[in-house]
Amino acid sequence: MSDDNDSRPVLEVADLEVHYGVRRRRRRALxxxxxxxxxxxxxxxxxxxxxxxxxxxxxxxxxxRPSGGRISVVGEEITGYSQQQWRALRRRGVVQxxxxxxxxxxxxxxxxxxxxxxxLLIQGVPRAEASARGRAYLARVxxxxxxxxxxxxxxxxxxxxxxxxxxxxxxxxxxIILDEPVSALDSANRVGVLEILKELRDAGxxxxxxxxxxxxxxxxxxxxxxxxxxxxxxxxxxxxxxxxPGHPYTRLLVGSAPTLRTASASRAEREALRARLQVQLHxxxxxxxxxxx
Amino acid sequence: xxxTPPDKPDTVVPADAVVLVDAAVPVDAAVPGDSxxxxxxxxxxxxxxxxxxxxxxxxxxxxxxxVIGIVGESGSGKTLTCRAVLGxxxxxxxxxxxxxxxxxxxxxxLTERExxxxxxSTISAVFQDPASYLNPSLKVGSQITEVLRVKLGLGRRxxxxxxxxxxxxxxxxxxxxxxxxxxxxxxxxxxxRVLIAAAIAADPQVLIADEATTALDVTVQAEILxxxxxxRERIGLALVVVSHDLAVVAQLCDEVLVMRQGEVxxxxxxxxxxxxxxxxxxxxxxxxxxxxGLERYLDAPAPAAPGPAESPDPxxxxxxxxxxxxxxxxxxxxxPERRQSTDRKVLDGVR
Numbered sequence: 001m002s003d004d005n006d007s008r009p010v011l012e013v014a015d016l017e018v019h020y021g022v023r024r025r026r027r028r029a030l031x032x033x034x035x036x037x038x039x040x041x042x043x044x045x046x047x048x049x050x051x052x053x054x055x056x057x058x059x060x061x062x063x064x065r066p067s068g069g070r071i072s073v074v075g076e077e078i079t080g081y082s083q084q085q086w087r088a089l090r091r092r093g094v095v096q097x098x099x100x101x102x103x104x105x106x107x108x109x110x111x112x113x114x115x116x117x118x119x120l121l122i123q124g125v126p127r128a129e130a131s132a133r134g135r136a137y138l139a140r141v142x143x144x145x146x147x148x149x150x151x152x153x154x155x156x157x158x159x160x161x162x163x164x165x166x167x168x169x170x171x172x173x174x175x176i177i178l179d180e181p182v183s184a185l186d187s188a189n190r191v192g193v194l195e196i197l198k199e200l201r202d203a204g205x206x207x208x209x210x211x212x213x214x215x216x217x218x219x220x221x222x223x224x225x226x227x228x229x230x231x232x233x234x235x236x237x238x239x240x241x242x243x244x245p246g247h248p249y250t251r252l253l254v255g256s257a258p259t260l261r262t263a264s265a266s267r268a269e270r271e272a273l274r275a276r277l278q279v280q281l282h283x284x285x286x287x288x289x290x291x292x293x
Numbered sequence: 294x295x296x297t298p299p300d301k302p303d304t305v306v307p308a309d310a311v312v313l314v315d316a317a318v319p320v321d322a323a324v325p326g327d328s329x330x331x332x333x334x335x336x337x338x339x340x341x342x343x344x345x346x347x348x349x350x351x352x353x354x355x356x357x358x359x360v361i362g363i364v365g366e367s368g369s370g371k372t373l374t375c376r377a378v379l380g381x382x383x384x385x386x387x388x389x390x391x392x393x394x395x396x397x398x399x400x401x402x403l404t405e406r407e408x409x410x411x412x413x414s415t416i417s418a419v420f421q422d423p424a425s426y427l428n429p430s431l432k433v434g435s436q437i438t439e440v441l442r443v444k445l446g447l448g449r450r451x452x453x454x455x456x457x458x459x460x461x462x463x464x465x466x467x468x469x470x471x472x473x474x475x476x477x478x479x480x481x482x483x484x485x486r487v488l489i490a491a492a493i494a495a496d497p498q499v500l501i502a503d504e505a506t507t508a509l510d511v512t513v514q515a516e517i518l519x520x521x522x523x524x525r526e527r528i529g530l531a532l533v534v535v536s537h538d539l540a541v542v543a544q545l546c547d548e549v550l551v552m553r554q555g556e557v558x559x560x561x562x563x564x565x566x567x568x569x570x571x572x573x574x575x576x577x578x579x580x581x582x583x584x585x586g587l588e589r590y591l592d593a594p595a596p597a598a599p600g601p602a603e604s605p606d607p608x609x610x611x612x613x614x615x616x617x618x619x620x621x622x623x624x625x626x627x628x629p630e631r632r633q634s635t636d637r638k639v640l641d642g643v644r
Contacts, residue, residue, distance in 0.1 A: 048512055050480065186366050186367050187366075188366065188581055190581075191581050194584075213511075213585075215585045215589070215590070216585045219584075219589070219590065238590070252512055253512060255515075256512040256514065257587045258544045259540050259586060259588040260543050260588060261543070270515060
């Protein structure tokens with residue numbers, strides 16, 4: 001994988017299919033998903049629990065095996081990778097992942113410094129250089145050096161999530177996938193982490209920002225993809241999706257989000273949209289009775 | 294069914310003195326008006342281990358059908374205040390001053406037994422993570438009938454019938470099916486509905502919703518908020534809504550309490566507090582909210598139902614007026630967004 005061609009999409013997902021379970025318990029998690037992320041672009045993925053947001057992220061990371069379609073990272077198709085190739089790819093740290101709960105992505109027994117430099121040591125970077133880079137990225141997420149010796153348990157939720165972001169950055173990835181990175185944070189920390197993401201975006205990092213919080217997605221993403229029942233039902237510029245949603249599900253999502261002034265759609269509107277989606281689901285359920293490939 | 298084990302009573306009043314609690318209310322303490330289902334007066338909570346006061350005097354009153362919101366950052370004392378009201382403060386914490394009246398009864402010296410009588414039938418609660426308050430090895434239906442059989446003394450069949458009614462009342466699509474399902478078979482939104490059904494099973498007058506919609510999808514959150522609004526309208530349920538999401542509070546509450554480091558820094562009608570905040574901390578919370586609030590990215594104001602800001606009169610006066618006037622008005626259709634206090638008599642009409 002050469003690093004010189006910068007105009008290539010960082011991520012290309014084409015006709016992605018993912019199924020969970022076997023035989024009669026086989027369920028479709030993703031269907032016909034196409035998504036491209038260019039360098040320096042932030043794509044927001046919204047949709048409710050079970051819509052396939054996290055499955056998409058896991059497929060890109062090679063944590064679930066697609067049953068169809070292609071995934072390319074920086075021009076290289078990874079769909080047919082062997083375990084070994086996956087391990088090598090992950091070691092290079094081309095794609096990084098930040099979870100909702102930083103306590104899960106940080107080893108509770110490692111200090112902040114150890115967590116930060118671990119990916120570098122694995123890559124064979126000398127300790128002194130790794131340490132310096134760790135400090136630099138800690139500063140980038142606006143944390144002071146004196147946190148280096150602390151354990152994750154000694155940090156606040158906001159600090160921990162920043163450390164998780166710094167750790168993702170240390171390996172100098174091409175793409176960072178953030179899965180609900182601010183959902184567990186209170187408003188002050190949420191603003192803090194989102195500001196950092198905006199800085200990264202403006203500095204040319206490609207991000208996939210998965211969230212059900214429309215306000216933060218609208219504030220960070222260039223484009224938004226709406227996942228519903230495993231399919232992307234709508235994708236477009238963030239402003240368009242928020243202000244002129246086309247699909248009834250997107251309209252329901254936007255209309256359900258309360259704002260300070262009140263819910264943006266009346267309850268009657270939301271119920272009408274829900275009823276419409278219900279009808280669509282029935283139609284789809286009948287179509288699905290045909291065995292899934 | 295709050296699922297949390299009852300703690301020891303908060304004060305050292307001997308248990309046998311408590312039965313006379315109504316007569317024993319100190320003369321100097323203003324007895325809360327008949328209308329208040331929950332009256333919290335200057336409640337202070339102290340950590341007995343390091344002898345530090347954590348909550349420095351919280352006061353509010355809740356009438357039937359009224360909704361009060363408590364906002365503030367993590368650690369501001371919102372949840373502790375609720376736990377004090379429910380009598381489930383952690384072991385080393387205690388109410389060191391002030392009083393709490395539930396339905397006119399001072400909870401200061403309640404015995405564990407009396408607490409058990411009060412919980413679920415008078416005051417109930419729903420928390421953030423519904424799965425952890427339900428037993429994974431029992432069908433959800435039986436966890437609701439348990440409340441009905443113990444609290445209301447219903448027989449097996451009557452309890453089942455009522456439980457299914459309750460599951461339907463919280464708008465679960467197939468209540469009979471859900472009745473026979475286990476926790477792992479249901480989504481977070483469905484579990485939260487089950488928990489609400491269990492919480493209202495014994496007809497409490499007050500429901501405390503502590504970050505009850507925080508973990509839910511925005512579409513499900515909207516449905517749960519609609520459901521809570523329905524309950525207050527249909528059965529006059531009074532709500533305490535604890536949330537860090539100002540938008541949730543704006544949508545549901547008549548009054549807002551802003552807490553910071555154990556102190557109430559602002560308290561008033563929702564309109565006043567959220568749209569004309571006086572305290573710097575309230576302004577900060579609003580600024581932080583708006584920085585990534587959806588409204589910021591919406592081009593034009595949505596053609597929404599009348600928002601609180603356009604309401605003709607503040608909810609406080611509205612609530613009082615409604616109560617003074619005619620409880621029957623509760624049966625008339627109202628705007629779904631905001632309603633007025635109702636009389637609890639309506640409850641029987643609903644059931």
